[in-house]
Amino acid sequence: MSDQTTSGPVLAADGTPLKRSLARALRMQKLRALALIAPLLLFVLITFIAPIADMLFRSVENQIVQDTLPQTVEALADWDPSASEVPDEEVFRALAADLKVAVKAKTHTRLGTRLNYEMTGASSLFRKSGRRVKKMDPEGDASLKEAFIGIDKKWGEPEIWNTILTYSPKYTNGYFLNAVDMQKGPDGPEARPENQQIYMILFGRTLFMSLVITGSCILLGYPVAWILANLPTRTANLLMILVLLPFWTSLLVRTSAWKVMLQQQGVINDVLVWLGLVGDDARLVMINNQFGTIVAMTHILLPFMILPMYSVMQTIQPTYLRAAKSLGATNWTAFWRVYFPQSVPGIGAGSILVFILSIGYYITPEIVGGNTGTFISNRIAYHISSSLNWGLAAALGAILLAVVLLLYYAYDKIVGIDNVKLGG
Amino acid sequence: MTLTKTILATTALTFAAGFATAQEMSNDMTLVSWGGAYQKSQDLAYLKPYLEMHPEVSATWDSSSNEAVAKLRAMNEAGNVTWDVVDVVASDAIRLCDEGLAMEIDPDTMLAAAPDGTSAAEDFGDLLVSDCFIPQIVYSTTVGYRTDLVGDTPPDDICDIFDLEAYPGKRSLEKRPINTMEWALLCDGVAKDEVYDVLGTSEGQERALAKLDTIKDQVVWWSAGADTPQLLADGEVVMGSTYNGRLFSVIEEQKQPVAMLWDAQVFDLDGWIIPAGLPEDRLARALDFIMFATDTQRLADQAKYISYGPARASSAPLVGKHAELGIEMGPHMPTDPANAKNTFLYNYEFWADYRDDIDAKFQAWLAK
Secondary structure (H helix, E strand, C coil), rough: CHHHHHHCCEEECCEEHHHHHHHHHHHHHHHHHHHHHHHHHHHHHHHHHHHHHHHCCCCCCCCHHHHHHHHHHHHCCCCCCCHCEEEEEEEEHHHHHHHHHHHHHHHHHHHHHHHHHCCCCHHHHHHHHHHHHHCCCCCCCHHHHHHHHHHHHHHCCCHHHHHHHHHCCCCCCCCHHHCCCEEECCCCCECCHHHHHHHHHHHHHHEEEEEHHHHHHHHHHHHHHHHHHHCCHHHHHHHHHHHHHHHHHHHHHHHHHHHHCCCCCCHHHHHHHHHHCCCHHHHCCCCHHHHHHHHHHHHHHHHHHHHHCCCCCHHCCHHHHHHHHHCCCCCHHHHHHHHHHHHHHHHHHHHHHHHHHCCCCHHHHHHHCCCCCHHHHHHHHHHHHHHCCCHHHHHHHEEECCCCCCCCHHHHCCCHHHHCCCCC | CCCHHHHHHHHHHHHHHHHHHHHHCEEEEECCCHHHHHHHHHHHHHHHHHHHHHCCEEEEEEECCHHHHHHHHHHHHHCCCCCCEEEEEEHHHHHHHHHCEECCCCCHHHHHCCCCCCCHHHHHHHHCCCCCEEEEEEEEEEEECCCCCCCCCCCCCCHHCCCCCCCCCCCEEEEECCCCCHHHHHHCCCCHHHHHHHCCHHHHHHHHHHHHHHHHHEEEEECCHHHHHHHHHCCCCCEEEEEEHHHHHHHHHCCCEEEEEEEEEEEEEEEEEEECCCCHHHHHHHHHHHHCCHHHHHHHHHHHCCCEEEEEEEHHCCCECCCCCCCCHHHHCCCCCCCCEEEEEEEEEHHHHHHHHHHHHHHHHHHH
């Protein structure tokens, strides 16, 4: 009897194998935990993940051409764009039939706006043709080709047909190409004309300035966090208010305050002129450029650097420093070899926060950035709210997201994400 | 006796009619405008009197006009349009109409005729630039300058913006190609009626940017209408472009040493649209409000509070004095003959076509 039990699996009190019983208990626990976080998970999925996925999907979605001009797209399949001739009568008949339907549903102007992103003039071409197409008879004998060219001679040029053909598939990489200063050419992707290249400059500038802002936040924040962590609690709490007070002040107010400080007739220039350091006719230009953006954003994001640093530094035992000194280290060696390595997780956490926040910053660069201090997010906002080119905005956003994830991955490989602490 | 009877009868009828319409109309209304002094002028001239006539209505302002197009598109996609009447500039109205987001308006049935019987379509005339647009005001983008910083010869020509020798110092221009490119071409010697022909070619665009290059490092680029007034008041710029109503308040209300350069002011329109697809009761309320708020007297009333010209021809003679300052508003209107000696009309069709293309070039030029 006893021999049998030792060779078989260990049993729980109710006779089932202990392993299975344990697994069941654990599964129950996991399910309970899942049920507890389910409301939050659903909330995040519905209000956060789904809209982002939907928005990102727009960067490749291009159904409008096929939906609005189904017959034209089909008829155009036989057309040879390289012959640089206008398609024949059959295509124009399909176009007239499609436009008649579209005008009723009022979707022709929408298509015009879409194609205008690729070809200047498409917007009025469709608006104009929509007004006149009502009188056309797709079944009649008269030449519709001539009728369309009579409305606008653009119909008699291959450009518009090329554009329709290029953007007829349901999905397009056109927005992504545009977002990296390229365009769809007759022989695949090609660079945009130089006087239209802007996004790569802006991506580069956004990354560069975010790095500078993160760097200046480290330089300014480290000593503050060190002082806060090493003062008696009462004084530290008092000084903490000074860090938090600006943090609670409206972003717009702080940005506008920098305008008052930095402008040429502003406080700093006035003081410099009064002290005689700067001539009245040579006041410094400190705003509406990169410098202004870096100063204002460093100030605004500084608390995000100080707070994680402070909470990490608080946990560093002062006895370590004393021990180092008693073993003969100089002040500098004690700091650099003993204190600093322990504070690195705080710097890491602060840097990630500040860098990721600044890469997507929009309001401050818009107000104080001028023309050299604006970020990619300002162009994204422009395409969302002004030009209504949501596809391009989504493509720019997707690239930005990918860059951030890539940098995060690189950071994890180099520094290690385990080395990041928000406190404790 | 008969008189009393008639009065009683009409009163009863009016009540009955009022009651009947009130039942079909929604009593909540959300109006969208630009905030600030402009929205206030609309509130005082249109909404207050309307609410006095219809105490059962509760109205809310939403100051989102600067992103109205994007928000309306998002609302439309979500199938939940929460706005009833929306104030937008004409170019936005055209785009909303193109996108099918704004309702088409029949001026003769939906808008009030002028007091002398002229139909609304005729009274608004050419200003009905889109089928969906109900014009309210004519405003202009024009230039203001500091009287104390320009010496003895104040600027009187739009091209003085480009004259760094006579008027050294910074100037502020809008951070978008519209208006800026036109002025640059005008000052590069292009005749007024050829500006858009030239701007339609890539050589013309290069030419405009080359002209702007001559002052690029002296320009502060603004994106909000309040920027130039602030820059002028602080003495940051010697001259700068903005909307004429903003300059009026800097000059007359804040008494700053600023004067206006009306030369080559660019006329533009602002007005209402009604979102497409409103439920019937809300649509009835919106139409009722629009009918009242865009009649001849109401449009003239708005000019008591802000220096924008009423969009109806019949309103112009009714423009009176400023409600608080007591000054005659006529001479401050962009449409006043003394101010409108040399004006420039915004070409909506052109910018609908060229906006994306020229904007890309303009922004690329700016970023360099």
